Amino acid sequence: MTQVFNFSAGPAVLPSEVLRQVQAELLDWHGSGMSVMEMSHRGIEFGQILSEAEADLRALMAIPDNYKVLFLQGGAMLQFSMLPLNFAQTDSTIDFVHTGHWSKGAIAEAKRYAKVNIVASSEDKNFSYVPEESTWQRTPDAAYLHYCSNETIGGVEFNHIPQSDGVPLICDMSSNILSRPIDVSQFAVIYAGAQKNIGPSGVALSIVREDMLGKARSDIPTLMNYKTFADNGSMYNTPPTFGIYVAGLVFKWLLKNGGLAVMEQKNIAKANVLYSAIDASNGFYHCPVALANRSRMNIPFTLADSNLDKEFLAGAEARHLLQLKGHRSVGGMRASIYNAMPLEGCQALAAYMNEFAKTKG
The missing domain is CATH 3.90.1150.10 (Aspartate Aminotransferase, domain 1)
Incomplete structure (x- = not known):
């Protein structure tokens, strides 16, 4: 097989060690006689896969006990809509730091459901920097403050965690999650698409502080309510089982490598x-x-x-x-x-x- 180096932005390169393990287990997971793609998500086998994946992620990120770890579908982009529907009302104001393409997408969706305040933008220099926090024009009673910690397209990354100032802090970490230690306790919600540093496309991760749950609008679709998945261990409906399995192997690979x-x-x-x-x-x-x-x-x-x-x-x-x-x-x-x-x-x-x-x- 030809050795290549894959610099794709996502779906992205996976550890070769993980891919070899997937290959070895593809037809028969741990003597079960089944591929992970075939087994019931309600069965003992997948229950073990899911529980180990969550436990390993909690260990990697030192996730406090008062946070729910949710394995979702729809990518990070679906959560652009889920966030305002769960954590803001139509007359609420949501604060955003606008640093590029993915910030823009989250802002556009939020505007459909609530008021939006752009606390700072780097559009004046073609989204080539993060505005100094001292210049941000914040809303004291904002429903939450949202930012994207790493803009995949523009290559702009925050080198710090913004001060929350008592407002729930929500971060799209799709392209730099698991790349460095972070203090999860500073966030109300962290979310990420899997297809960069977690695993294959099809899985989205959300880490939600428990006190944020139960605030959703009454008319929210059931499958867009974070509480639905928190109350059902990410299994209200059939989760992306194979993607979760591969993500779990990536978590073990990270733990094994320090x-x-x-x-x-x-x-x-x-x-x-x-x-x-x-x-x-x-x-x-x-x-x-x-x-x-x-x-x-x-x-x-x-x-x-x-x-x-x-x-x-x-x-x-x-x-x-x-x-x-x-x-x-x-x-x-x-x-x-x-x-x-x-x-x-x-x-x-x-x-x-x-x-x-x-x-x-």
């Missing part, structure tokens, strides 16, 4: 390799993100001569460096280097970038 503190140091090292290649290129490559907010997970960059983009991508693919084309809304390149991307992948990409710049610069 947990989130170790993973953070690896992610810093990987990001430094690529940012160093960009910064040392004498302008051949450019990263548009402010230095303080450069993402460790998604590294966007452009070539000084965009006419070389296709040739760069073709050369990368020939070297088995895949999925480097930037998002259609911004162009250029993007290297997504989630937990499962090995340091060797970043080193191989940096070596190619240096070679290409020498040849074409």
Whole structure:
């Protein structure tokens, strides 16, 4: 099999060790004679898979006992609608920090159900930075404050947790969850799509503080109410069983490899390799993100001569460096280097970038 390095933003690279285990267990999970794809979600076998996945995630993130861990469907985007329906009324004001594409999506959905206040926006510089918290124009009695900790497309990442000021803090962590330790107790809700650092697409995760439950509007659809899933252990309806199984294996892989503190140091090292290649290129490559907010997970960059983009991508693919084309809304390149991307992948990409710049610069 050809060795490739997959820099896709999501669905993204999974640990090879996990994929090999999935392959080995695909037809027969632990002597059950069944694939996880075939077994009942109400059976003892899947009950063990689900309980271990939750326990391992709680251990990884040090999730306090007064938080519910929910495995949902519909991706993070469905929760753009679920959040205001669960935690705000039509006359409530929701505060948002607007730092890019995914913030914009959450804002647009919230506007359908409540009032919205943009406390700060980085649109003035094409969403290339996180506005200083001292400049935020906040609503004292906001239903909640929402932000996206890492904008996957723009490569802008918060380097701190905002002060809640007594307002429930809600965070979309889809593309940097599990990449570093965080203090879960500072949040009312953390949510994330799985297909970046957790597992395959089809699973969405939500970590909800218990005092937030039971506040939903009376006319909310049953399957959009967080309490529905909290009261039923994520199994009100059939959950995405296979995705949860793979996510659980990823959690075990993270624990086996030192947990989130170790993973953070690896992610810093990987990001430094690529940012160093960009910064040392004498302008051949450019990263548009402010230095303080450069993402460790998604590294966007452009070539000084965009006419070389296709040739760069073709050369990368020939070297088995895949999925480097930037998002259609911004162009250029993007290297997504989630937990499962090995340091060797970043080193191989940096070596190619240096070679290409020498040849074409």
